[in-house]
Amino acid sequence: AAGRIAIIGAGIAGLACARALTDAGLPVTLFDKARGPGGRMSSRRRPDAIIDLGAQAFSARDPAFIAELDAWRRAGCAxxxxxxxxxxxxxxxxxxxxxxxxxxxxxRMSAITRHLAQTLAARGTALHAGTRVSALERHADGWQIRTDAGAAFGPYTEVVVAVPPPQAEPLVQPWDNTLDALCQRLExxxxxxxxxxxxxxxxxxxxxxxxxxxxxxxxxxxxxxxxxxxxxxxxxxxxxxxxxxxxxxxxxxxxxxxxxxxxxxxxxxxxxxxxxxxxxxxxxxxxxxxxxxxxAEPLAAMPDAGFALGHAGLSLCGDGLRGGRVEEAWLSGHRLGQTLAGCA
Ligand code: FAD
The missing domain is CATH 3.90.660.10 (Polyamine Oxidase; Chain A, domain 2)
Known part of the structure; x- marks a missing residue:
């Protein structure tokens, strides 16, 4: 089980984190409660049209994100x-x-997260969609993930929780007071x-x-x-x-x-x-x-790094930790991934 990493949430933050980790050769497994990846970058197919239901558009300021956007544009998904x-x-x-x-x-907006998920799948990264994580358990050999359907996955040496802080809170609450308090502050x-x-x-x-x-x-x-x-x-x-x-x-x-x-x-x-x-x-x-x-504004409660490292291999990323925009969510996941891979 050495080095196995679980990421809960396959929105842009979880996918960016997975990408940085697999770039460093680390094995990752993704979980998302929705039918597919994307989270708030999702689009809805209707009989006559496709509608972006979450993020409508995004801008790019940070050099790392600009480089990533260039790759998406070359791949034809942005x-x-x-x-x-x-x-x-x-x-x-x-x-x-x-x-x-x-x-x-x-x-459509969801083409970006779909492209990222496909790139990860080609590297052997599994995405368990339709899988709501209901609890984390710490055992002698590492973390176990419990789903609301009663399934168990693991063990993992690291667990990245890449979901909005109010949804992360019940998962981290039994294990990490500092992360729990942070989630409670981040509305x-x-x-x-x-x-x-x-x-x-x-x-x-x-x-x-x-x-x-x-x-x-x-x-x-x-x-x-x-x-x-x-x-x-x-x-x-x-x-x-x-x-x-x-x-x-x-x-x-x-x-x-x-x-x-x-x-x-x-x-x-x-x-x-x-x-x-x-x-x-x-x-x-x-x-x-x-x-x-x-x-919620103001952003004063957010950690300076834009992600949070807890105890025993538990960590948080996502827009709630850095700012409510696609670019910030991507940067949060990307930087956490680089940090966990030891190449930040
Ligand atoms: P999410 O995309 O929310 O990903 C979290 C994932 O975790 C989800 O897929 C969810 O299904 C999954 N999940 C949650 N709990 C569990 C669990 N227990 N087990 C398993 N999976 C779980 N940004 C811009 O830059 N420009 C805009 O114009 C813009 N407009 C927006 C408009 C709307 C209506 C909304 C909602 C957002 C908008 N945003 C915009 C913000 C942007 O969409 C988000 O900042 C970004 O997509 C967040 O990504 P994330 O990965 O942090 O979270």
């Missing part, structure tokens, strides 16, 4: 997404100047993410002379509209919108049903257009609730 963004309210639309380059997965906020697919393009708002990709709203419920059919590789899709709600509104409506949430977000969209510009026919809609969408 592309630049030229965006014209607007601030929109029923009082009018104003162009937001934003000169930062933005990228998305191509032809994650919720977000309802709706979608709406229309039979025809949206009307052109007054004063908007170019095609637009994103609108930031001044509305109590709806925060951001992204047009999925403007993303690279999805030009054939009909008008297909991601509709993200504000944190405060999401948390006040956590228990609402998804249908009601979707319709509230769609009426907020409708209110952006005058009565003379009705929305086209709605062909599909829905909403997904992210309980742990992004870390």
């Amino acid at each position: 592309e630049r997404w030229p965006t014209h963004a607007y601030r929109a309210s029923n009082a009018g639309w104003q162009r937001l100047s934003d000169d930062r380059e933005r990228f998305t997965g191509a032809p 994650q906020r919720a977000c309802w993410a709706g979608w709406a697919i229309f039979a025809a393009p949206l009307p052109v708002p007054d004063g908007v002379t170019e095609s637009w990709q994103q609108a930031h709203l001044q509305h109590p419920a709806l925060r951001l509209v992204s047009r999925n059919q403007t993303k690279p590789g999805r030009e054939h899709q009909p008008e297909s919108l991601s509709l993200l709600a504000h944190t405060e509104w999401s948390e006040a409506h956590l228990e609402d049903d998804a249908e009601h949430v979707a319709m509230t977000l769609i009426s907020a969209l409708k209110a952006l257009f005058p009565a003379s510009q009705p929305l086209p026919e709605l062909v599909d809609h829905g909403a997904h609730r992210w309980l742990y969408a992004q870390p």
Whole structure:
């Protein structure tokens, strides 16, 4: 069992960590409760369109992440997404100047994490999908992983917990007071993410002379509209919108049903257009609730390293440890992996 490492969570952080460890020749096994990898970089396939339900786009600042993004672009799973963004309210639309380059997965956000998982599989790294880890156990020969289906895996010399801190907390709580206290301090906020697919393009708002990709709203419920059919590789899709709600509104409506949430977000969209510009026919809609969408501000509670090393081979990474963005989540996992491999 010497050197075997388990990673719980196959979001971008867990995958980046696995990649850094396998680069150093260390054997890794991944576990994720979802049907596949990706976590909050997931996309939803609908009959008419693919919708990004979590991260909508990302930017790149750190040289290591820029190099990784270049590799994704060469592999064809990420592309630049030229965006014209607007601030929109029923009082009018104003162009937001934003000169930062933005990228998305191509032809969907989940293409990136799928590519990473496939690269790892080609190196012999197993991903146990649909496997929710319910407890860790420490034995004389190392860590054992228990699943909610009653299965046991192990032993492992190291366990990396790459899930949001509130979900990591019950796993580390029996074994590490410091990691447990850290998880309790690192709050994650919720977000309802709706979608709406229309039979025809949206009307052109007054004063908007170019095609637009994103609108930031001044509305109590709806925060951001992204047009999925403007993303690279999805030009054939009909008008297909991601509709993200504000944190405060999401948390006040956590228990609402998804249908009601979707319709509230769609009426907020409708209110952006005058009565003379009705929305086209709605062909599909829905909403997904992210309980742990992004870390709460301020970030003062986050460890400086952007990951946390505990006792006896237990460690934490993920956006909750570094910042609520794709780049930060990747860096958290990548740096932890390099540290565990002894090459940081
Ligand atoms: P996750 O992606 O959450 O991965 C954790 C994984 O652990 C999940 O796959 C989960 O299924 C699994 N898991 C959890 N518990 C268990 C368990 N007990 N056993 C097994 N598996 C478990 N970032 C940007 O940069 N730009 C954006 O525009 C942007 N927009 C966003 C919009 C929304 C609506 C959301 C939700 C997020 C957005 N983000 C954005 C943030 C970005 O998506 C995250 O920071 C990043 O994807 C987090 O990656 P992660 O690997 O840390 O966590």
